[in-house]
Amino acid sequence: MKQSVKLVAGNWKMNGLGASLGEAEALKQALTEQAAGCRVALCPPATLIERMARVLAGGAVELGGQDCHAEASGAFTGSVSAEMLTDAGANLVILGHSERRTGFGETDADVAAKTEAALAAGLEPIICIGETLAEREAGQAIEIVSHQIAGSLPLSLSGKAFAVAYEPVWAIGTGLTPTLEQIEEVHAAVRAAMVARLGEGGRTAPILYGGSVKPSNAAEILAVAEVGGALVGGASLKAADFLGIIRAA
Numbered sequence: 001m002k003q004s005v006k007l008v009a010g011n012w013k014m015n016g017l018g019a020s021l022g023e024a025e026a027l028k029q030a031l032t033e034q035a036a037g038c039r040v041a042l043c044p045p046a047t048l049i050e051r052m053a054r055v056l057a058g059g060a061v062e063l064g065g066q067d068c069h070a071e072a073s074g075a076f077t078g079s080v081s082a083e084m085l086t087d088a089g090a091n092l093v094i095l096g097h098s099e100r101r102t103g104f105g106e107t108d109a110d111v112a113a114k115t116e117a118a119l120a121a122g123l124e125p126i127i128c129i130g131e132t133l134a135e136r137e138a139g140q141a142i143e144i145v146s147h148q149i150a151g152s153l154p155l156s157l158s159g160k161a162f163a164v165a166y167e168p169v170w171a172i173g174t175g176l177t178p179t180l181e182q183i184e185e186v187h188a189a190v191r192a193a194m195v196a197r198l199g200e201g202g203r204t205a206p207i208l209y210g211g212s213v214k215p216s217n218a219a220e221i222l223a224v225a226e227v228g229g230a231l232v233g234g235a236s237l238k239a240a241d242f243l244g245i246i247r248a249a
């Protein structure tokens with residue numbers, strides 16, 4: 001099966017002020033001097049997207065949001081629409097991150113609706129799934145991620161560019177990662193669930209791994225079958241660290 005180009009995306013979460021744009025500039029410059037062998041993206045807080053788009057203009061680093069509302073506009077105080085992300089210069093958006101599923105009660109149906117809105121605005125969604133520690137310990141990881149795929153991916157994704165990110169919740173920010181065998185097993189199950197849901201439309205979209213990806217473990221994780229890239233949190237905040245992961249892809 002033809003593997004699509006790997007995608008390595010950095011999720012800055014709620015980190016970064018204007019001074020942080022220097023990291024984006026450094027990343028752009030480094031990839032201008034030595035091209036990456038993968039797609040590279042940064043997903044900063046919404047307040048930085050437009051300024052970061054100006055910094056990254058003309059370079060190889062793509063730009064994403066960390067969430068969007070399912071509606072195009074309206075009385076949704078504090079929210080950002082998919083079109084607002086496009087308007088600010090983004091071409092990608094992370095959806096369904098576990099910190100939003102847990103912290104904001106987002107359901108699979110919410111994620112599917114947000115994915116529809118993202119596609120309508122021309123954004124490429126990165127749809128996150130992953131099991132909790134309790135679910136892992138109960139031997140339910142495959143069942144959980146398969147169910148999340150079935151509920152979070154709208155049929156309209158067929159034929160569109162998108163990615164899925166498998167992020168075991170218990171590996172996020174902890175320094176812990178599944179074994180390479182566990183990653184391979186889950187990614188194979190996620191692929192099967194994507195094909196079951198979308199048919200041929202689910203066969204090639206990259207399945208990123210996220211959860212304590214660091215320069216020290218990136219090469220072995222990215223070499224696992226069906227790992228189509230990485231979704232990186234803490235290690236994406238500094239260009240030098242993030243480049244260590246990018247160079248491993």
Ligand SMILES: O=C(CO)[C@H](O)COP(=O)(O)O
Binds near residue numbers: 231234235
């Ligand atoms: O931020 C992440 C990518 O969405 C994910 O939560 C992993 O975070 P990290 O463990 O700090 O890399």
